[in-house]
Amino acid sequence: xxxxxxxxxxxxxxxxxxxxxxxxxxxxxxxxxxxxxxxxxxxxxxxxxxxxxxxxxxxxxxxxxxxxxxxxxxxxxxxxxxxxxxxxxxxxxxxxxxxxxxxxxxxxxxxxxxxxxxxxxxxxxxxxxxxxxxxxxxxx
Amino acid sequence: xxxxxxxxxxxxxxxxxxxxxxxxxxxxxxxxxxxxxxxxxxxxxxxxxxxxxxxxxxxxxxxxxxxxxxxxxxxxxxxxxxxxxxxxxxxxxxxxxxxxxxxxxxxxxxxxxxxxxxxxxxxxxxxxxxxxxxxxxxxxxxxxxxxxxxxxxxxxxxxxxxxxxxxxxxxxxxxxxxxxxxxxxxxxxxxxxxxxxxxxxxxxxxxxxxxxxxxxxxxxxxxxxxxxxxxxxxxxxxxxxxxxxxxxxxxxxxxxxxxxxxxxxxxxxxxxxxxxxxxxxxxxxxxxxxxxxxxxxxxxxxxxxxxxxxxxxxxxxxxxxxxxxxxxxxxxxxxxxxxxxxxxxxxxxxxxxxxxxxxxxxxxxxxxxxxxxxxxxxxxxxxxxxxxxxxxxxxxxxxxxxxxxxxxxxxxxxxxxxxxxxxxxxxxxxxxxxxxxxxxxxxxxxxxxxxxxxxxxxxxxxxxxxxxxxxxxxxxxxxxxxxxxxxxxxxxxxxxxxxxxxxxxxxxxxxxxxxxxxxxxxxxxxxxxxxxxxxxxxxxxxxxxxxxxxxxxxxxxxxxxxxxxxxxxxxxxxxxxxxxxxxxxxxxxxxxxxxxxxxxxxxxxx
Ligand SMILES: Nc1ncnc2c1ncn2[C@@H]1O[C@H](COP(=O)(O)OP(=O)(O)OP(=O)(O)O)[C@@H](O)[C@H]1O
Ligand SMILES: [Mg+2]
Numbered sequence: 001x002x003x004x005x006x007x008x009x010x011x012x013x014x015x016x017x018x019x020x021x022x023x024x025x026x027x028x029x030x031x032x033x034x035x036x037x038x039x040x041x042x043x044x045x046x047x048x049x050x051x052x053x054x055x056x057x058x059x060x061x062x063x064x065x066x067x068x069x070x071x072x073x074x075x076x077x078x079x080x081x082x083x084x085x086x087x088x089x090x091x092x093x094x095x096x097x098x099x100x101x102x103x104x105x106x107x108x109x110x111x112x113x114x115x116x117x118x119x120x121x122x123x124x125x126x127x128x129x130x131x132x133x134x135x136x137x138x139x140x
Numbered sequence: 141x142x143x144x145x146x147x148x149x150x151x152x153x154x155x156x157x158x159x160x161x162x163x164x165x166x167x168x169x170x171x172x173x174x175x176x177x178x179x180x181x182x183x184x185x186x187x188x189x190x191x192x193x194x195x196x197x198x199x200x201x202x203x204x205x206x207x208x209x210x211x212x213x214x215x216x217x218x219x220x221x222x223x224x225x226x227x228x229x230x231x232x233x234x235x236x237x238x239x240x241x242x243x244x245x246x247x248x249x250x251x252x253x254x255x256x257x258x259x260x261x262x263x264x265x266x267x268x269x270x271x272x273x274x275x276x277x278x279x280x281x282x283x284x285x286x287x288x289x290x291x292x293x294x295x296x297x298x299x300x301x302x303x304x305x306x307x308x309x310x311x312x313x314x315x316x317x318x319x320x321x322x323x324x325x326x327x328x329x330x331x332x333x334x335x336x337x338x339x340x341x342x343x344x345x346x347x348x349x350x351x352x353x354x355x356x357x358x359x360x361x362x363x364x365x366x367x368x369x370x371x372x373x374x375x376x377x378x379x380x381x382x383x384x385x386x387x388x389x390x391x392x393x394x395x396x397x398x399x400x401x402x403x404x405x406x407x408x409x410x411x412x413x414x415x416x417x418x419x420x421x422x423x424x425x426x427x428x429x430x431x432x433x434x435x436x437x438x439x440x441x442x443x444x445x446x447x448x449x450x451x452x453x454x455x456x457x458x459x460x461x462x463x464x465x466x467x468x469x470x471x472x473x474x475x476x477x478x479x480x481x482x483x484x485x486x487x488x489x490x491x492x493x494x495x496x497x498x499x500x501x502x503x504x505x506x507x508x509x510x511x512x513x514x515x516x517x518x519x520x521x522x523x524x525x526x527x528x529x530x531x532x533x534x535x536x537x538x539x540x541x542x543x544x545x546x547x548x549x550x551x552x553x554x555x556x557x558x559x560x561x562x563x564x565x566x567x568x569x570x571x572x573x574x575x576x577x578x579x580x581x582x583x584x585x586x587x588x589x590x591x592x593x594x595x596x597x598x599x600x601x602x603x604x605x606x607x608x609x610x611x612x613x614x615x616x617x618x619x620x621x622x623x624x625x626x627x628x629x630x631x632x633x634x635x636x637x638x639x640x641x642x643x644x645x646x647x648x649x650x651x652x653x654x655x656x657x658x659x660x661x662x663x664x665x666x667x668x669x670x671x672x673x674x675x676x677x678x679x680x681x682x683x684x685x686x687x688x689x690x691x692x693x694x695x696x697x698x699x700x701x702x703x704x705x706x707x708x709x710x711x712x713x714x715x716x717x718x719x720x721x722x723x724x725x726x727x728x729x730x731x732x733x734x735x736x737x738x739x740x741x742x743x744x745x746x
Contacts, residue, residue, distance in 0.1 A: 005211070012209040015274035045237060045278055110211075128274070130206035134215065 005111045006104055007039035010066055010090060011048055013102060016128035017120070019086050020063050025049050031056050031078050032068030032095065058085040068095035075100075079119075086123055101125070105136065112136050153326050160319040167315060171308035178301030185297065189286070190259045190266055196229065197270040197284045204234055205272045209279045213242070220244055223284075230265065231285040237278065254281045264288040349515040356516075356544065360566070363546055364425030367418045372624045374415050375719030379630035381408045382722045386637075415719050420559040423475065424546050424566035429696055429715050430472040432571065434594055437469055437501045437524050438462040444477060448484050448497075455494030456487075463502045469524050470594040475567045482560035483528040483587055489551065490532025490585060498529040506574070506590060518574050523590040534581040543577065564589070612726035613639045616662035616733055619654055621645045621679055622695075623670050627718075631665070631695075634722050635729070648674025652682060661690055663733060668696035691732050695720070 010028060014020055025047045028040055031054070040050050055073035056065050058081070065087050069075040075098040079089055089100030101123070103114040115135040120127050132138050200223050207215035216234060223232040224244060231250060233243040239253030250267055260267045266286040272279040289297075384404050391397050422428040441460055449458055480499075487497045504525045511520040535543065542548045544565040549558030564587070568575045572592050579585040618640050622628035625646070632642045643659045645651035647670050654661075664683055668676040680692045694715045716728045 009210060012277070012279070015209065015277040015279075016206060018275075046276075113210075128206070130202075130274075131210075134206050134210050134212050 008043035029062035174304035360425035424562035487530035619661035
């Protein structure tokens with residue numbers, strides 16, 4: 001249940017972020033355990049390509065990186081790898097406390113998120129105020 | 141009196157019509173303009189309202205994009221509530237990508253999932269559907285349903301238009317009414333104009349008729365005077381010729397005397413013809429002495445039949461249509477016969493190829509209106525009509541106007557004198573009647589003679605006794621008054637030749653002088669018109685005043701005077717018309733003298 005919601009959210013965040021490179025296709029990279037299967041593609045309203053990477057680099061061409069930590073690259077390492085590059089990073093409370101620009105939590109049976117605008121700004125990404133209005137907390 | 145020419149009137153009406161057309165067109169233009177303006181305004185208003193609603197929807201879409209995307213129902217509902225607080229917005233609904241509706245009211249009629257953006261108007265409400273998009277990524281739809289326009293607002297919007305329409309309609313109605321009324325008034329004016337013109341034409345006709353009758357009157361005066369003189373001369377001529385004849389017959393017959401006799405006969409014939417003409421002239425001038433008697437018009441026409449048939453010839457059928465019970469008339473039979481003959485001869489001349497002549501008699505009444513239309517004057521009342529109709533050439537109007545004038549003829553010189561209808565006219569008028577003529581070229585002519593009905597006792601006409609000239613002699617004394625010297629000696633000659641004793645007088649004074657000398661006449665034979673103090677009647681009265689009861693024989697060719705009441709003789713007055721012949725005078729004188737004197741016959745009924 002949560003997985004499907006998160007899959008949908010993942011495809012929607014870029015619409016509320018400015019600064020991501022243009023392209024006809026949204027590249028979503030998953031670094032770590034993949035519970036989604038085809039859920040992301042199903043949920044997306046636009047064309048999405050989901051790639052599972054053992055590790056992410058700025059050259060991976062990811063628009064969105066969903067990072068839960070792999071054997072090769074921990075969450076922290078992954079975040080550090082793309083920091084300063086226009087990649088929207090998403091972390092999950094279920095995979096530890098390390099937070100990316102967006103950090104999923106499940107609160108009161110609902111999938112919710114925290115937002116970190118400092119990381120985003122460092123990557124020259126502008127997160128929409130509409131998104132911030134929905135966040136559980138915003139770090140600025 | 142001013143009269144507007146119909147041309148002016150027409151122009152005026154045309155201008156008026158154009159002006160009204162202009163007003164009408166203006167009103168229609170105004171109406172159309174109002175409608176157009178209204179429609180334009182309404183369209184602009186709707187467009188603006190739609191745009192406003194769309195902007196609102198877009199704002200809503202922006203506000204709920206994130207809550208919709210991240211399924212934050214609480215925030216979403218809050219946003220919707222906030223929107224619905226706007227009084228212009230009845231409902232705000234959000235659809236997600238699957239078409240699932242999120243609405244505040246479950247019973248909304250606008251929950252059909254949208255497939256595209258759009259703005260609809262549904263029973264007075266705007267239904268605006270807009271996509272929810274962020275950075276080109278669709279998340280669903282928002283739908284706004286506006287509230288219905290409040291009535292006063294609608295009214296306010298349509299009031300100006302309605303007023304304008306109303307005014308234009310009023311204007312149209314008013315203009316039409318005015319146009320109708322003016323049209324009516326113009327119609328009335330035109331009718332009045334036509335009436336006026338008709339009246340003027342009528343007056344012109346009446347004036348023309350009056351002129352004609354005055355002309356006839358003047359002609360009558362003129363011809364009457366000439367004819368009177370002619371009559372006197374003819375009497376002398378004819379008397380002389382007769383004396384010549386009588387003297388010749390006393391001479392032994394021979395070739396010489398036979399030649400002279402033939403010449404005398406020719407001269408006498410000519411003189412007689414001249415006398416006929418003069419009679420006609422006198423008839424026209426209504427100065428012919430008439431001897432009216434009570435007549436049955438049917439009998440007169442029947443009696444004429446043979447003569448008419450003979451003068452009409454083989455090729456013309458004579459038909460008589462005589463109404464039973466036709467009234468009596470009082471007229472001079474000889475002159476009426478003359479008139480009928482003149483008409484028949486005219487008809488014959490108009491039908492050279494033959495045809496039909498119809499003579500009708502009928503009783504009729506001429507009413508006041510008809511009598512008024514006769515310029516010479518006519519008394520309304522009962523009349524007997526004698527109509528003579530032919531199937532001849534007819535006459536055009538110009539000729540018709542002149543036919544009664546003396547000497548008017550269309551016939552060759554020597555063939556027509558132009559006095560035929562003049563006689564008819566004068567005689568009928570003198571008999572207090574009326575002549576009407578109707579003619580159509582190529583169809584024929586009808587001439588109607590109207591003579592007044594006679595009511596009263598019938599004076600039986602004196603039976604004419606055929607007496608030989610030998611028996612007409614006498615030795616009684618006759619007082620002869622005549623101003624015309626030749627005529628006086630002519631008459632005296634005849635009377636003396638017959639054996640009478642004659643005292644000649646040229647006027648009243650002389651006549652009384654005869655009496656003073658002790659002349660006791662058995663007969664007074666006097667001209668009617670005389671110079672000096674006395675006319676014929678006055679002489680008769682003067683003689684009677686001296687206690688001498690004596691019958692009077694008047695003579696005249698010209699009787700527009702005391703002896704003739706309205707152109708007729710008093711009944712019982714004897715008259716011999718100039719010119720007269722030896723025989724006529726002899727017979728007349730003898731008849732009067734042979735009549736039992738009033739004293740012997742006893743007193744007459746007063
Ligand atoms: N019945 C008729 N039909 C056609 N024309 C007529 C008729 N009666 C008279 N007229 C016309 O009127 C004119 C005058 O008629 P009127 O009798 O006075 O004279 P007249 O016939 O010409 O001459 P007269 O009578 O002496 O022979 C005629 O010349 C003729 O033109
Ligand atoms: Mg004639």
